[in-house]
Amino acid sequence: MGQSPASPSANRILPFNKSGYIGTCSVFLRSDCVVDGDTFYYQGQKIRIADIDAPETDSAQCASEAERGERAKRRLRELLNEAPFELHGYASRDTDRYGRKLRIVTRGGRSIGDTLIAEGLARRWSGKRLPWCI
Template structure:
């Protein structure tokens, strides 16, 4: 617990924001699972939504996913929950708007896949429900539903 608090304090110090600060604003939505946010001091940093993986830029449904996320977070105060960083230095977070988890909504509406290493049973259930209801990406023909991690692997060659 102490280690987690130390990490959280370090994140806030690096971002130039006070630890007591609870709300942020989105400056730019990059895609369906990452964005640039800002605190009231004006310092911005990149975040990535934890436990989800949205379509990549050139992938089918990418703009739909990004636009859906943008609609939910732009011009609204957001709360960030999480203190870990990914290999690119992005803060991995759950985003809350008006008490709702944006991460969960993105999966429930079929706007993203559950991250393949996610251990969240709730996210798994939300994805299965969206798939069964053919929501969002699940309404696409199967040939266009390539998981983002597979899409990135194919493009790396």
């Protein structure tokens, strides 16, 4: 099972307002949008889903990584738009080395990261980036 928040009620951040919409980020859109399979912008903050690693899209090392990365990005956008979700603080730290907020994203007590892993679109975050191309 993935890293869960230390105390969900203490670390809980406001749930997503379903009247909003999470799009796909572009040069022109950097607000409430998905960057790739494990990163998105939400309410002005760049969020890195802390319990997974998804394939890259812009800096993919091979065609299969790029294709899987695009599928992960589309699926994350679908999952975020399905219903309200909650963001929880990550047990070990608040931000990564790029300044992104590290968060566990849940719906109904289940990690959205776990859903992406179960669908073969991400893997458990091991603490370091591993290659997707073999």
